[in-house]
Amino acid sequence: MKHLIKLATLFSVALCLIFSTVHAEDLLVYTALEDDEIPRYLALFEKSHPDIHVKIVRDSTGIVTAKLLAEKDNPRADLVWGTAATSLMLCDQAGMVEPYAPKDIDRVVPKMKDFHKVPHWVGIKAWMTGFCVNTYEIEDLKLPIPRNFDDLLNPVYKGHLVMPNPASSGTGFLTVSAILQMKGEKEGWAYLDKLHENIARYTHSGSKPCKTAGAGELPIGISFAYRGFMQKQKGEPVLTVFPQEGSGWDVEANCLIKKSSIKPAAKTFLDWAISGPVMKEYAKVYPVTAYATGAPIPDGFPKNPEAQLIENDFQWAAKNRMRILKEWSSRYDGKSDAK
Numbered sequence: 331m332k333h334l335i336k337l338a339t340l341f342s343v344a345l346c347l348i349f350s351t352v353h354a355e356d357l358l359v360y361t362a363l364e365d366d367e368i369p370r371y372l373a374l375f376e377k378s379h380p381d382i383h384v385k386i387v388r389d390s391t392g393i394v395t396a397k398l399l400a401e402k403d404n405p406r407a408d409l410v411w412g413t414a415a416t417s418l419m420l421c422d423q424a425g426m427v428e429p430y431a432p433k434d435i436d437r438v439v440p441k442m443k444d445f446h447k448v449p450h451w452v453g454i455k456a457w458m459t460g461f462c463v464n465t466y467e468i469e470d471l472k473l474p475i476p477r478n479f480d481d482l483l484n485p486v487y488k489g490h491l492v493m494p495n496p497a498s499s500g501t502g503f504l505t506v507s508a509i510l511q512m513k514g515e516k517e518g519w520a521y522l523d524k525l526h527e528n529i530a531r532y533t534h535s536g537s538k539p540c541k542t543a544g545a546g547e548l549p550i551g552i553s554f555a556y557r558g559f560m561q562k563q564k565g566e567p568v569l570t571v572f573p574q575e576g577s578g579w580d581v582e583a584n585c586l587i588k589k590s591s592i593k594p595a596a597k598t599f600l601d602w603a604i605s606g607p608v609m610k611e612y613a614k615v616y617p618v619t620a621y622a623t624g625a626p627i628p629d630g631f632p633k634n635p636e637a638q639l640i641e642n643d644f645q646w647a648a649k650n651r652m653r654i655l656k657e658w659s660s661r662y663d664g665k666s667d668a669k
Contacts, residue, residue: 355381355382355383355593355594355595356382356383356385357382357383357384357385357408357409357593357595357596357599358385358387358406358407358408359384359385359386359387359407359408359409359410359411359599360387360388360394360397360398360407360409360410360411360413361386361387361388361394361410361411361412361413362388362389362390362391362394362412362413362414362500362582363388363411363412363582364537364556364557364560365388366560367412367615368386368388370611371608371611371612372384372386374602374607374608374611375599375602375608378602379595379598379599379602382595382598382599384599387407390498390499390500390534390535390536391413391414391417391498391499391500391501391503391536392417392495392496392497392498392499392500392502392503392534393498393534394410394413394417395413395414395417395420395421398410398417398421398426398587399420399421399424399426402424402425402426405426405587405588405589407587408586408587408589408592408593408595408596408599409584409585409586409587409596409599409600410583410584410585410587411584411599411600411603412454412582412583412584413500413582413583414500414503414504414580414581414582414583415444415451415453415580415581415582415583415644415648416500416503416504416507416580416644416647416648416651417500417648418450418451418583418585419451419644419645419648420648420651421585422444422450422451422585423648425588426587426588427450427451427585427586427587427588428585428586428587428588428589428592429446429448429449429450429586430448430449430585430586430597430600431448431449432452432584432597432600432601432603432604433601433604433605434601434604434605434606434621435449435452435604437604437620437621438452438453438604438620438621439620439621441581442454442456442581442583442619442620442621443583443620450585451583451584451585452583452584452585452600452604452620453581453582453583453584453620454581454582454583454584454603454604454608454609454612454619454620455581455582455612455613455616455618455619455620456579456580456581456582456616456618456619456639457501457504457554457555457556457579457580457582457616458504458554458555458572458577458578458579458618458635458638458639459501459504459505459508459552459553459554459555459572459573459577459578459579460553460554460555460557460558460570460571460572460573460577461476461482461550461551461552461553461570461571461572461573462539462540462543462544462550462551462552462553462557462558462561462568462569462570463475463476463543463549463550463568463569463570463571464543464544464546464548464549464550464566464567464568465567465568465569466546466567467543467546467548467549467567468549468550471490471549473486473487473490473549473550474486475569475571476550476571477571477573477574478573478574478575479509479512479521479573479575480575482525482528482550482552483521483524483525483528484528485528487528487550488527488528489528489530490528490530490548490549490550491525491528491529491530491548491550491551491552492529492530492531492532492533492538492539492542492543492547492548492550492551492552493505493525493529493532493533493539493551493552494532494533494534494535494536494538494539494552494553495532495533495534495663495666495667496654496655496658497655497658497659497663498534498535498669499533499534499535499536500536500580501536501537501553501554502532502536503580503647503651503654503655504578504579504580504647505552505578506522506578506654506658507578507642507647507654508576508577508578508579508640508642509521509522509578510654511640511641511642511643511646511647512575512576512640519657519661522658522661522662523661526661526662526665529662529665530548530665531548531665531666531667532662532663532665532666532667533666533667534666534667534669536553536554536557537553537554537557538551538553539551539552539553540553540554540557540558540561540568541557541561543561543568544561544562544564544566544567544568545566555570555572555577555630555631556615556616558570558630559615559628559629559630560615562630570630572631572632572638575640576638576639576640577638577639577640578640578642579618579639579640579642580642580644580647581644584600584603584604586600604620606623609621609623610623610625613625613628614628615628616628617631617635618635618636618639
């Protein structure tokens with residue numbers, strides 16, 4: 331009898347395992363979120379949805395955008411999580427986005443979501459330009475701390491600046507877009523010409539300039555605030571400076587990819603991606619989130635982080651993105667890192 335009970339138990343366990351395997355869903359998710367962010371957020375999803383297996387494909391914003399557009403006729407990703415809204419607008423223009431209104435969409439503030447009744451993209455948080463300054467290196471080189479974009483044109487910085495290439499980096503693009511919007515295109519390109527004289531190299535990652543500064547390879551990296559704070563937490567002598575004129579910024583956003591068969595799990599993931607628990611996790615290091623969480627402003631940010639953001643015309647940035655990148659590459663690509 332004991333043997334029969336044991337066999338019945340084993341049979342039941344086997345059935346459960348087979349059932350769970352058959353019903354488990356696999357999701358392919360493209361993202362430009364930072365490598366050290368993803369595990370922290372994803373752990374929350376896996377805890378609440380253990381039956382959904384998530385495969386992450388992570389790269390810089392420009393690379394993710396190019397990959398999505400290259401796969402237009404045969405899309406592989408089920409959804410995009412945390413990539414520049416201006417990039418998702420391009421995908422939307424290409425007819426690749428399936429409109430979807432996640433749960434809690436009414437909580438998301440207008441500037442953090444698409445304007446359609448059923449949104450084509452939904453933001454989770456904003457990221458903004460910051461200067462990563464290696465305090466040891468600038469002291470050793472007797473360089474002043476730059477406080478604004480115009481300071482970066484000072485000839486004393488010649489060969490001491492590193493910046494992301496906007497064609498491959500969302501941080502690079504939001505920074506270039508901000509300069510062109512703040513100064514106007516004619517003066518903006520003239521500014522970028524002068525800035526180029528001081529640039530040692532352009533990287534293909536938005537976080538790389540800050541990592542380069544933190545490692546002491548170059549004293550100043552034009553990057554984004556989150557990366558500066560993370561490098562400092564690692565013990566590197568990095569001071570994050572917010573430019574006085576305001577910071578370029580973009581919305582890290584999500585969208586559902588249009589496919590012949592859309593998985594229910596993809597919508598489940600997008601519901602979760604703007605839910606309260608993960609929004610509070612975003613807010614621990616990003617002060618501007620899709621909706622207020624009540625979390626304190628992370629250390630190092632201005633007291634009013636939203637006031638730090640420039641007036642950003644996302645429609646203009648998306649519409650003119652390819653033109654801007656073509657012009658930028660023709661002028662400055664000679665100093666870009668090899669791909």
